[in-house]
Amino acid sequence: MPQLFKSRAYRDRWIAYAFLLPNIIGFLLFMLGPIIASLVMSLFRWDIFTSPTFIDWDNFFEIFSTRSGFGQYLSNTLFFALSVPLGLTLALGFALLLHQPLRGMGFFKTIYFLPVVSSAIAVAIIWQWLLNKDFGVINLLLAKLHVAPVDWLGTPLMAKISVVLMTVWKSLGYNILIYLAARQGIPDELYEAAHLDGAPSWRRFTHITLPLLGPAHLFLLITGFISSFQLFGPIYVMTQGGPLKGTWSLVYEIWWKAFREFRMGYAAALSWILFAIIFVVTLVQWRYAERKIHYS
Amino acid sequence: MSNIFTRRKFAIYFTLAAGSILMIAPLYWSFITSLKSPADAFDGRWWLAIEKIYWQNYLDVVKLLPFGRFFLNSLFIAISITILQVLTSSLSAYAFARLHFPGRERIFLVYLATLMVPGQVTIIPLYFIIKYFGWINQYAGVIFPAAFTALGTFLLRQFFMTIPRELEDAAAIDGASRFAIYWKIILPLSLPALATLSIFVFINAWNDFFWPFIVLADPQKLPLPVGLTKLATAHASDWTRLMAGAMIALLPALLVYITFQKFINNGIVLTGFK
Numbered sequence: 064m065p066q067l068f069k070s071r072a073y074r075d076r077w078i079a080y081a082f083l084l085p086n087i088i089g090f091l092l093f094m095l096g097p098i099i100a101s102l103v104m105s106l107f108r109w110d111i112f113t114s115p116t117f118i119d120w121d122n123f124f125e126i127f128s129t130r131s132g133f134g135q136y137l138s139n140t141l142f143f144a145l146s147v148p149l150g151l152t153l154a155l156g157f158a159l160l161l162h163q164p165l166r167g168m169g170f171f172k173t174i175y176f177l178p179v180v181s182s183a184i185a186v187a188i189i190w191q192w193l194l195n196k197d198f199g200v201i202n203l204l205l206a207k208l209h210v211a212p213v214d215w216l217g218t219p220l221m222a223k224i225s226v227v228l229m230t231v232w233k234s235l236g237y238n239i240l241i242y243l244a245a246r247q248g249i250p251d252e253l254y255e256a257a258h259l260d261g262a263p264s265w266r267r268f269t270h271i272t273l274p275l276l277g278p279a280h281l282f283l284l285i286t287g288f289i290s291s292f293q294l295f296g297p298i299y300v301m302t303q304g305g306p307l308k309g310t311w312s313l314v315y316e317i318w319w320k321a322f323r324e325f326r327m328g329y330a331a332a333l334s335w336i337l338f339a340i341i342f343v344v345t346l347v348q349w350r351y352a353e354r355k356i357h358y359s
Numbered sequence: 360m361s362n363i364f365t366r367r368k369f370a371i372y373f374t375l376a377a378g379s380i381l382m383i384a385p386l387y388w389s390f391i392t393s394l395k396s397p398a399d400a401f402d403g404r405w406w407l408a409i410e411k412i413y414w415q416n417y418l419d420v421v422k423l424l425p426f427g428r429f430f431l432n433s434l435f436i437a438i439s440i441t442i443l444q445v446l447t448s449s450l451s452a453y454a455f456a457r458l459h460f461p462g463r464e465r466i467f468l469v470y471l472a473t474l475m476v477p478g479q480v481t482i483i484p485l486y487f488i489i490k491y492f493g494w495i496n497q498y499a500g501v502i503f504p505a506a507f508t509a510l511g512t513f514l515l516r517q518f519f520m521t522i523p524r525e526l527e528d529a530a531a532i533d534g535a536s537r538f539a540i541y542w543k544i545i546l547p548l549s550l551p552a553l554a555t556l557s558i559f560v561f562i563n564a565w566n567d568f569f570w571p572f573i574v575l576a577d578p579q580k581l582p583l584p585v586g587l588t589k590l591a592t593a594h595a596s597d598w599t600r601l602m603a604g605a606m607i608a609l610l611p612a613l614l615v616y617i618t619f620q621k622f623i624n625n626g627i628v629l630t631g632f633k
Contacts, residue, residue: 072459075459075537076461079454086447089504090470090473090509093504093507097483098481098484160371160375167372171379175379178382181566182584182609184585185587188591189602190385192392192602232381289477296568296588300588314479318573321486338476338479342475345475
């Protein structure tokens with residue numbers, strides 16, 4: 064019996080590997096391999112035309128030196144992350160309204176979700192048109208309110224704000240959907256009990272709704288930060304990193320260094336720093352949340 | 360009492376409607392612009408008489424750049440990625456969910472860990488791997504790296520775990536092979552999950568920009584988002600035609616979404632997949 068069992072387990076093992084094979088080949092070749100290769104590359108100077116030279120941590124030293132512009136690109140990237148708290152606040156408000164048992168809520172959900180499934184490039188081009196200084200519809204509407212035209216994409220600060228506004232608009236529907244699902248998971252009895260105890264509605268919000276949505280907050284914060292850190296297409300279309308490098312983010316710098324200046328090692332080192340930042344931000348949010356979240 | 364209720368109802372509908380207008384207005388405005396003649400592009404009107412509709416923008420866009428070709432490229436790339444990804448990840452998900460082999464948990468953990476690594480970390484070495492295979496400027500260079508994901512494996516594994524084992528045991532007693540069980544029992548029972556994954560993969564592949572932008576240069580091979588950036592750089596303030604191009608890129612994904620809404624909403628809620 065043990066002999067038989069062993070041979071069967073042995074056969075099963077090979078069947079399992081056969082099932083895994085197609086995915087694992089792709090995974091090693093296109094995911095795990097490149098991750099490790101990128102770590103190694105970050106220690107080399109390599110311009111793709113000559114052979115790579117090992118330069119130890121020099122790429123990292125260069126990145127952290129003042130002339131690399133790293134500080135500015137990092138602060139631009141962090142500015143884009145402002146879309147997360149802004150977007151989540153709005154989304155929470157709309158999600159609570161959509162939770163009301165009224166007719167036509169499905170219709171509203173569909174409308175709010177349309178930008179989420181839209182191509183980021185098409186959306187960026189559309190927003191470029193909306194924000195156009197001379198003929199854009201936003202400035203036309205402002206003119207009706209006797210507000211002077213705003214040069215939305217013309218100054219570093221306004222360009223950053225424009226990117227944030229566009230990101231909030233594009234991701235709102237997604238955030239609403241997650242909040243809505245989380246809100247539907249909170250049992251009504253809690254609200255009934257609080258109501259009987261005479262808790263006013265804002266207290267029910269701060270003491271029941273907000274804390275019990277904890278896991279949704281955490282999930283949306285983490286995924287929101289990660290995607291705002293990786294914004295590339297819209298910046299490439301709307302501002303090309305400008306004006307005055309005002310929207311030049313870390314991802315934009317990685318692409319520029321790798322595929323415009325062909326400094327592959329330097330770009331690989333930058334990508335690992337980006338990863339480290341994402342990792343730390345995720346970890347901090349996770350740790351902070353762990354003390355506060357009530358998983359039910 | 361009822362008066363308060365209707366007032367409350369009104370406030371809710373009013374806020375939601377105002378929000379909807381803000382959400383839909385950019386899309387609507389661009390759509391209207393795409394139907395205006397270049398002479399009327401700056402008239403600031405929100406409506407358009409039927410006889411003034413200017414379809415020429417769409418015809419122009421298709422002539423300026425091979426937009427018809429971009430459309431077919433997008434379709435081909437997105438469908439190939441969807442089929443390959445669903446196939447390979449359902450196979451590996453079945454192994455992780457049901458089969459026993461040494462190191463199963465550890466390999467699965469490595470899969471999960473890579474989900475956290477941002478795409479930018481891998482693109483540089485990936486570029487050279489693709490180059491080594493001779494896939495720069497080839498569809499294969501865009502399709503294959505996107506065809507194997509840890510995420511699809513993870514999602515389907517979670518779903519397969521919920522299928523009762525008894526169904527498989529019965530088939531196994533009747534002498535069905537593992538592959539027959541996977542193909543004839545697991546896959547048919549997982550149709551909703553497979554449909555959800557397929558729609559997501561399709562929409563994401565359809566909208567993907569960064570990687571195709573790096574790999575493809577030949578205008579005959581570009582998918583819509585990359586082609587659209589070429590239009591935007593070559594005809595920068597040609598707004599009516601740019602909007603027509605944007606609509607060509609937008610509408611298919613919107614139609615897929617509206618048609619398969621139910622799958623998408625349930626899928627996002629279950630998995631957070633974006």
